[in-house]
Amino acid sequence: MPKASGSRERPATLRSLHVMALCVLAVLPLLGTGCKHATAARPARPAARSTPGAWPVSSPNMLTTSRFGEARAPARRHKGIDFSVPLGTPVHATADGVVAFSGAQGAYGELVVLRHASDYETAYAHLQKRLVRETQYVRQGEVVGKAGKSGNATGVHLHYEVRRHGECVNPEPYLPRRQAGAPGPGNPRMGSR
Secondary structure, eight states, X not given: OOOOOOXXXXXXXXXXXXXXXXXXXXXXXXXXXXXXXXXXXXXXXXXGGGSOOSOSOOOTTOEEEEOTTOBOSTTOBOOSEEEEOOTTOEEEOSSSEEEXXXXXXXXXXXXXEEEOSTTEEXXXXXXXXXXXXXXXXXXXXXXXXXXXXXXXXXXXXXXXXXEXXXXXXXXXXXXXXXXXXXXXXXXXXXXXX
């Protein structure tokens, strides 16, 4: 077969190879081959545990001492939920994510902020101790700190926030409900502290 002299043959061949490569990259992830190179080109699909959906603390004596939206100083509203728990109670990540902040921050005291998929963030404030570092990946249920009373806190508790697109939203819809009589943190009773 005679070789084509041409400048036209090479671009057509390269175009064909390019189209075939794109098709292969698009189809491989659908086949479940596990090819890391093929899936790297596609955005990761959020896992079921990548949005908040677990309790941040669990204790038989846990009380909800302040809810989202309650009035504070003039023209201020509470940005999260406060759970009164014993000093040192483990604080758990409520979804898979990356530590966006771990340090002291004003009234929040010792604070951990996790960044999750779909523009979610969760914040865990007034900690006695932080157990994660910035950029660290954590899984849902992993301990990120210990409950305390750092910052502007009158007693030991966890201040828990859920943020969506940078705005605080009510965390209650993200907390799982429990069946009546089932063990676990359930829906903590409202305290009067």
